[in-house]
Amino acid sequence: PPKKKTKMSEAGSSSHGRNGNYDTGVSYHRLKEERRKLPIFPAKGKLINQIQRLDTAIVIGETGSGKTTQIPQYLYESGIHRNAIVAVTQPRRVAAITVAQRVSDERGQQLGQLVGYCVRFEDVTSENTKIKYMTDGMLLREAILDPLMKRYSVVILDEAHERTIHTDVLFGVVKAAQRHRKMKGIRPLKIIVMSATMDVDHFSNYFNKAPVLYLEGRQYPVQVYYAPEPQSDYVFASVVTLFQIHKEEPPNQDVLIFLTGQEEIESAVKTIRDVARDASGQMPPLMVCPLYAALPSQQQLKVFKATPSGYRKVIVATNIAETSVTIQGIRFVIDAGMVKAKVFNPLSGLDLLKVVRISKAQGLQRTGRAGREAPGACYRLYTEQEFEELKANTVPEIQRTNLSSVVLQLMALGISDVVNFDFMDKPSTESIVSAVSQLEDLGAVTNDKPPRLTPLGRKMAAFPLDPRLSKTILLAKDFHCLEEILSIVSVLSVDSVLFTPQSKREEALAARAKFVSSEGDHVMFLNIYRAYKGVKGNKDWCHENFINGRNMKTATEVRQQLRQICERQEIPIQSCGNDTSAIRRCLAAGFFMNAAEIQKESSGYVTLSTKKPVHIHPSSVLFQCKPSYVIYNELVKTTKCYMSLLGTSPSSLFIFGSDFIFNVVIAVEHYSILWKANIALGESLLLFCLLYFLQQLYPEND
Numbered sequence: 147p148p149k150k151k152t153k154m155s156e157a158g159s160s161s162h163g164r165n166g167n168y169d170t171g172v173s174y175h176r177l178k179e180e181r182r183k184l185p186i187f188p189a190k191g192k193l194i195n196q197i198q199r200l201d202t203a204i205v206i207g208e209t210g211s212g213k214t215t216q217i218p219q220y221l222y223e224s225g226i227h228r229n230a231i232v233a234v235t236q237p238r239r240v241a242a243i244t245v246a247q248r249v250s251d252e253r254g255q256q257l258g259q260l261v262g263y264c265v266r267f268e269d270v271t272s273e274n275t276k277i278k279y280m281t282d283g284m285l286l287r288e289a290i291l292d293p294l295m296k297r298y299s300v301v302i303l304d305e306a307h308e309r310t311i312h313t314d315v316l317f318g319v320v321k322a323a324q325r326h327r328k329m330k331g332i333r334p335l336k337i338i339v340m341s342a343t344m345d346v347d348h349f350s351n352y353f354n355k356a357p358v359l360y361l362e363g364r365q366y367p368v369q370v371y372y373a374p375e376p377q378s379d380y381v382f383a384s385v386v387t388l389f390q391i392h393k394e395e396p397p398n399q400d401v402l403i404f405l406t407g408q409e410e411i412e413s414a415v416k417t418i419r420d421v422a423r424d425a426s427g428q429m430p431p432l433m434v435c436p437l438y439a440a441l442p443s444q445q446q447l448k449v450f451k452a453t454p455s456g457y458r459k460v461i462v463a464t465n466i467a468e469t470s471v472t473i474q475g476i477r478f479v480i481d482a483g484m485v486k487a488k489v490f491n492p493l494s495g496l497d498l499l500k501v502v503r504i505s506k507a508q509g510l511q512r513t514g515r516a517g518r519e520a521p522g523a524c525y526r527l528y529t530e531q532e533f534e535e536l537k538a539n540t541v542p543e544i545q546r547t548n549l550s551s552v553v554l555q556l557m558a559l560g561i562s563d564v565v566n567f568d569f570m571d572k573p574s575t576e577s578i579v580s581a582v583s584q585l586e587d588l589g590a591v592t593n594d595k596p597p598r599l600t601p602l603g604r605k606m607a608a609f610p611l612d613p614r615l616s617k618t619i620l621l622a623k624d625f626h627c628l629e630e631i632l633s634i635v636s637v638l639s640v641d642s643v644l645f646t647p648q649s650k651r652e653e654a655l656a657a658r659a660k661f662v663s664s665e666g667d668h669v670m671f672l673n674i675y676r677a678y679k680g681v682k683g684n685k686d687w688c689h690e691n692f693i694n695g696r697n698m699k700t701a702t703e704v705r706q707q708l709r710q711i712c713e714r715q716e717i718p719i720q721s722c723g724n725d726t727s728a729i730r731r732c733l734a735a736g737f738f739m740n741a742a743e744i745q746k747e748s749s750g751y752v753t754l755s756t757k758k759p760v761h762i763h764p765s766s767v768l769f770q771c772k773p774s775y776v777i778y779n780e781l782v783k784t785t786k787c788y789m790s791l792l793g794t795s796p797s798s799l800f801i802f803g804s805d806f807i808f809n810v811v812i813a814v815e816h817y818s819i820l821w822k823a824n825i826a827l828g829e830s831l832l833l834f835c836l837l838y839f840l841q842q843l844y845p846e847n848d
């Protein structure tokens with residue numbers, strides 16, 4: 147309601163720089179006072195002295211002590227920046243924007259002048275900007291054009307404990323820039339690594355034994371409450387807990403709720419607003435603010451507005467509010483114990499964004515948010531035993547994600563010698579080498595030393611997928627079956643869409659028999675996807691057909707994203723209708739590395755690339771059929787080595803797909819099939835033409 151709005155802006159901290167009429171009077175002096183009260187303030191002199199003398203420093207301090215907002219200003223005030231720019235990186239876009247706004251307010255200046263920010267699609271800086279907040283991804287992009295980072299005198303790597311791929315890569319890039327500048331006698335580059343909590347020794351060792359500077363924190367005790375039993379619906383539990391607090395505690399003690407993403411947050415916000423409206427008059431009013439990355443910046447800034455007197459502010463946030471932004475007035479934290487994280491799925495070879503449990507370190511950080519200004523309380527929506535079972539720390543993203551896509555990403559960033567790249571936690575050399583060689587086979591990189599990205603590789607890098615799958619998507623254009631390939635890849639990208647309870651196995655298989663195809667699992671997935679779309683995702687239909695509706699829904703969302711990337715690359719999106727041979731050709735062309743041939747003497751198969759004995763997994767629709775040639779998505783090792791998620795190749799002679807010139811060269815090199823026969827390239831092409839001719843004569847081989 148508008149009334150509330152006026153009240154809020156009266157109580158708000160200051161007007162915004164961007165609308166031009168900046169009020170430098172009262173709020174500037176008030177903010178100056180606030181700055182002096184921060185825990186970091188008494189340490190200013192000593193801190194600046196130490197930083198002045200060091201090339202690289204590691205600064206550790208509680209969230210809210212003033213690292214992010216104050217240290218860049220201290221550097222500026224003491225002239226350490228030597229009139230060049232101080233860059234401060236943030237893993238999150240939201241943090242970069244809101245902190246820049248705050249610091250600009252504290253300087254009594256318009257945003258984009260002395261203090262600015264730079265995130266994807268938005269650059270709010272000018273030639274006057276000396277303190278620049280930016281996402282780590284943006285600084286990486288800049289580094290591609292200027293590896294020495296000559297514009298900057300200081301680079302502050304903030305929130306280092308988050309260990310996103312971008313931060314991890316930046317560590318190496320910034321370190322190299324510092325060394326090269328020293329060698330070339332260019333003005334030195336100072337590096338400051340900042341964080342709330344982290345494995346300090348590990349960081350210090352990586353940064354040439356850089357000293358660690360600890361900041362005094364201020365933390366009041368927080369009472370922790372656990373759920374008596376595991377919660378199946380933490381969104382609902384969080385709303386119930388909120389209203390318990392709201393009923394019992396006086397207003398103006400704000401609540402911070404941690405959920406995992408936009409959808410959950412919006413649904414919780416709606417429920418909270420509905421309940422509050424129904425109970426208006428019986429309870430003090432609530433001011434409910436969502437906070438997640440995709441929220442428009444102006445709405446993100448709302449969470450920092452002071453709570454009007456008599457109200458209670460409720461912030462429903464993702465892990466953004468864990469360490470990267472500090473909100474005043476929080477006395478209660480409700481922690482669902484979950485977070486959205488990128489997880490590598492070895493079965494499909496894909497990175498998935500999945501809701502997983504937080505680490506203990508994250509749980510402790512969340513709890514700490516309740517005790518910044520006074521003693522507080524934290525309600526964990528999980529049991530004490532569940533807390534004890536959490537992992538101690540979050541595994542760095544670089545060790546969680548598919549390496550061949552990381553390598554492709556690095557090369558797209560201009561880092562070609564990936565093996566010798568100075569990683570903080572290096573993935574094993576073999577895994578990098580094999581990732582590079584896989585990319586070479588796919589035509590994404592050249593076989594120079596060091597390898598270079600090809601135009602095809604650059605296109606592939608745009609997809610957040612296993613490179614084999616992005617290649618398949620790009621190949622689909624030639625087979626006129628992109629619509630179908632997008633559906634199949636999306637289903638492969640999520641957890642299994644088949645729901646097969648042990649007790650109802652027969653029933654489930656019978657219900658799904660209509661989708662089964664002798665052409666393989668991929669075609670079956672396509673049939674399921676089409677049927678699901680046909681009934682508009684009807685829940686009863688999913689239930690009757692033993693299809694996991696939730697995973698199907700995720701698949702449709704993934705498909706939407708992949709489709710957008712195709713549109714951006716201006717790839718024509720065509721359908722091949724019921725011509726499944728086009729789909730199978732396309733899959734065979736993308737997954738030619740994962741091909742296997744049946745052994746005449748036994749019922750087993752051998753892989754074409756490594757001659758490894760393999761078997762068809764019993765869960766595959768091809769388990770009974772046993773076609774001569776198959777392609778598979780993944781090898782699963784139990785008692786035997788099984789191929790799962792299979793498709794048949796349209797023809798035994800056509801296993802390498804009809805992208806034939808490219809693939810025959812790969813085939814020659816990769817499988818040494820023709821190599822052993824010692825044929826020159828011209829002859830091998832001739833032979834291939836012969837094979838192609840035979841393929842036309844015997845088009846099917848099922």
Ligand code: ADP
Binds near residue numbers: 208209473
């Ligand atoms: P740290 O980086 O050590 O976690 P910050 O420098 O981010 O701490 O925050 C210091 C203080 O500045 C916070 O306690 C908070 O009160 C205030 N602050 C930070 N950002 C904002 C903002 N956007 N609006 C209002 N206050 C803010």
Ligand code: MG
Binds near residue numbers: 213214215470
């Ligand atoms: Mg900070």
